[in-house]
Amino acid sequence: MDPLDLREAIPALDEITYLNTGAASPAPRPVVEAVTDCVEHHQYVAPAAEGMYPALFAAFDDARETVAEFLGADPDEIALTRSTADGINRIATALPWQAGDVVVRTDCEHPAGILPWERLADRHGVETRVVETIRGRLDRDGLASALDGADLLCLSSITWNYGTRLPIAEIVEMAHDAGARVLVDAVQSPGQTTVDLDAWGADFVVGAGHKWLLGPWGAGFLYVADDATAALEPQRVGYRSVADPNDLEKGFAAGARRLEVGTASPTPHAGLMAAIECLDSIGFNTIEGRIERLTDRLKRSLDDDALLSPREYESGLVTVDVDDPDATVERLAAEDIRVRSIPSPEAIRVSVHAFNTAEDVDRLLSAL
Numbered sequence: 001m002d003p004l005d006l007r008e009a010i011p012a013l014d015e016i017t018y019l020n021t022g023a024a025s026p027a028p029r030p031v032v033e034a035v036t037d038c039v040e041h042h043q044y045v046a047p048a049a050e051g052m053y054p055a056l057f058a059a060f061d062d063a064r065e066t067v068a069e070f071l072g073a074d075p076d077e078i079a080l081t082r083s084t085a086d087g088i089n090r091i092a093t094a095l096p097w098q099a100g101d102v103v104v105r106t107d108c109e110h111p112a113g114i115l116p117w118e119r120l121a122d123r124h125g126v127e128t129r130v131v132e133t134i135r136g137r138l139d140r141d142g143l144a145s146a147l148d149g150a151d152l153l154c155l156s157s158i159t160w161n162y163g164t165r166l167p168i169a170e171i172v173e174m175a176h177d178a179g180a181r182v183l184v185d186a187v188q189s190p191g192q193t194t195v196d197l198d199a200w201g202a203d204f205v206v207g208a209g210h211k212w213l214l215g216p217w218g219a220g221f222l223y224v225a226d227d228a229t230a231a232l233e234p235q236r237v238g239y240r241s242v243a244d245p246n247d248l249e250k251g252f253a254a255g256a257r258r259l260e261v262g263t264a265s266p267t268p269h270a271g272l273m274a275a276i277e278c279l280d281s282i283g284f285n286t287i288e289g290r291i292e293r294l295t296d297r298l299k300r301s302l303d304d305d306a307l308l309s310p311r312e313y314e315s316g317l318v319t320v321d322v323d324d325p326d327a328t329v330e331r332l333a334a335e336d337i338r339v340r341s342i343p344s345p346e347a348i349r350v351s352v353h354a355f356n357t358a359e360d361v362d363r364l365l366s367a368l
Contacts, residue, residue, distance in 0.1 A: 001281040003290050007355040009278075010214075017337045017360045022160065022188060022317050022351035024210045024217070027271065034274035035216055038267045059266035066273045067221045070190070070280075071197050071205075074226070076255030080269055081220035084187040085112035087206030088154070090222060090259045091183055092116040094232040095152070099125030102150040104180065106131050106138065108159040113185050117154070135308060136164030143171065147178035157195075158188035161342050161349070163309045163317030165193075172201045181228060187211055191275075192291055192316050192353065194284050203228035209268070212316075212353065215275035218268035224256040238262035287354040291316040294352045298361045308347055316352040319345065322368070335367050 007013055012026035038059065046055035060080060068075040081087045093116075103117045107130050120126040129146045131138065136159040147153065153175040158165050168184060175182045181203040189195050191212025197205060205223040209215025224232065234252065238261035239245035243253055252258035279287060292313040299307055299318065308319040322328045325341035325348050332339055342349050350364065 001278065003282060003286070003354040004357075006278070006282060007357070010355060013355065015336065017363050019350045019352060019356065019360065019364060020338045020340050021192075021212055021214075021353045022349060023340050025212070025214050025353065027214050027216060027275065028278055030278050031215060031271045031274045035267045035271040038270035042266060056263070056266050059270060060260075063219075063266070063269035063273055066276055067269075070276050071195055071221075071223060073197050073223055074255075076257070077223055077226060079222040079224065079256035079259040080264075081206070081208075081222050081259075082218050082264075082268075083112075083220040084110075084185060084206050084208045086220050087208075087222035088112055088183065088185065089116050090234070091204050091206075091224075091232070092120060093236070094234045094259065096231075096233050097124040097126050100127065101152075102127045102129060103152045103154060104129045104131060104143075104146045104150045104175075105154045106133055106156070106159075108133055108136050108161055108164075109154065109156060110160045110185065110187075113154050113156065133159075133164075135310075136162030136166075138166060138171070140174075144174060144178070147175055147180055150175075150178060150180040152181050152183060154183045154185070156185040156188065157200075158186075158193075158315045158317065160188055160317070161344060162319055163188075163315040163349075165314040168200045168202065176201070181231070188315065188317065191279060191287075193288050197223060209272040209275055213272065213275045213279065214353075216268045216271035218265070219272035221272075222256060222259060224259070226255070229255055229258070232258060234258055236261050282354065290354040291352055294356055294358065294361055297358060298350065298352065298365065301365050308345055318350045318352065319347050320350060320368070321345070321347050328368075332364070332367055337364055337367055339364070 009028035010026050042055050046052045064075045064078045068078045117128045131143050131146045157168050172182045183204040184202045186205050186207045190207050203225050207221055209219035210217045240260040241258045244250040306321050325346055328348055329341045339348050339350050
């Protein structure tokens with residue numbers, strides 16, 4: 001498959017110019033077909049064959065192995081979740097917090113990476129330190145100061161509001177040297193760039209499939225490094241999270257599975273597996289190269305005052321200053337062009353994926 005084949009496989013693109021993948025993306029036909037096949041097997045075939053629960057467990061095992069291989073992890077280091085926010089909350093509620101503990105985050109975090117720490121402040125007296133950035137650029141000295149005495153650093157691999165790519169491996173090393181664990185919100189990375197968890201060295205990494213991976217909603221994933229598992233004391237418990245459902249004294253399940261609780265639909269993750277296979281058939285070097293060329297085309301026509309993202313390529317997220325972002329989004333939608341507004345900075349954000357074309361970019365520029 002090549003990027004234009006991918007475009008042909010996404011029916012929604014017949015109707016609109018879609019430049020909002022950083023929020024969510026329409027799925028290609030193979031993904032929807034995988035979801036449908038999973039539902040049909042689970043409801044029509046499994047009751048009279050292997051059984052519905054064995055079919056469920058097999059589907060979860062397949063999904064966990066696929067995600068693990070995709071991220072370069074061990075299946076025992078992967079928990080299946082519903083979303084990025086769900087994954088962050090599972091970590092936030094499983095760490096043993098005490099009053100005076102410190103969480104550090106940047107000022108470029110999505111609400112999913114802000115609200116759980118505000119809740120911990122209310123419930124446990126946890127302090128949150130915010131490291132300010134300049135258009136998504138971290139100041140190393142400011143970060144080092146904030147990490148002094150900190151317990152956890154939460155940050156994004158690619159900032160959702162500027163599209164800057166943070167040097168995660170370097171930052172993780174700084175945090176670990178300061179005695180802090182690291183939670184990475186990686187939802188803007190998989191699907192548009194290669195993710196190397198081993199190189200990152202983070203303790204926890206969360207993501208989801210409905211953005212750049214072109215998967216269905218509800219297919220989240222959470223990585224827990226093997227040596228970080230023992231630190232987790234889950235507050236929610238179910239038959240999937242324990243070693244023996246009939247004897248809690250035998251403890252939690254090994255690895256990240258202790259963060260999975262009970263019965264859930266296997267269909268979103270069946271779609272996620274198909275989405276990963278679909279993109280892998282194109283090749284991520286091809287995908288990233290195409291995204292870079294298209295974002296360069298867009299940026300060449302934006303002056304420095306309008307372009308709030310880096311001039312040089314870092315991701316497919318391009319933030320543009322306009323007079324009235326919400327009105328601009330509505331006006332573009334009336335012309336069948338989909339982008340979104342963001343609150344900080346007040347701007348519109350364009351997301352360019354490999355299924356987009358030069359004509360898509362030119363159409364947006366003409367409309368702007």
